[in-house]
Amino acid sequence: xxxxxxxxxxRGFNNKWRxxxxxxNVSRLDIFEANAEVGPAELASAGIITKPGEKVKILGDGExxxxxxxxxxxxxxxxxxxxxxxxxxxxxxx
Numbered sequence: 581x582x583x584x585x586x587x588x589x590x591r592g593f594n595n596k597w598r599x600x601x602x603x604x605n606v607s608r609l610d611i612f613e614a615n616a617e618v619g620p621a622e623l624a625s626a627g628i629i630t631k632p633g634e635k636v637k638i639l640g641d642g643e644x645x646x647x648x649x650x651x652x653x654x655x656x657x658x659x660x661x662x663x664x665x666x667x668x669x670x671x672x673x674x
Contacts, residue, residue, distance in 0.1 A: 601635045604628055606659050607642020609650065619651040619673075644668075 608628050612618050624632035638650060640658025647667030655663075660670050 599635060601637035601654055602629050602631075603637055603639050604652075605639050605641040606644045606662050609638075609644055609648060609663075610646060612646065612648055614646045615648070616646075617649045617651065620653075638663075 604623060609618060611626060612622070616622075620629065620634070620636050621632045623629045623636060629636060635653040637654035638652050638656065638659045640656045640660075640662055644662055644666045648663065649669045649671065650663055651671040651673060653673045655670055655672065663670055
């Protein structure tokens with residue numbers, strides 16, 4: 581019997597160094613007050629994410645009208661420009 585048929589059906593590649601992010605859209609950040617500092621702990625207390633210890637990436641879907649200081653592990657380019665255009669700032673957690 582060929583080797584391929586003797587192997588189990590677990591084919592494909594699973595990258596063990598892949599970093600999983602929790603995506604949060606910019607439109608979800610409108611619930612915070614103006615000039616507030618928004619980080620993973622504040623997102624968890626607001627119920628947007630479930631675990632405050634997870635890595636968060638802010639995506640650019642939607643619009644934001646308030647200026648916020650957003651702290652996250654990653655930002656898309658469109659999210660960063662939308663936050664800064666609203667008068668806010670972006671801080672990347674290393």
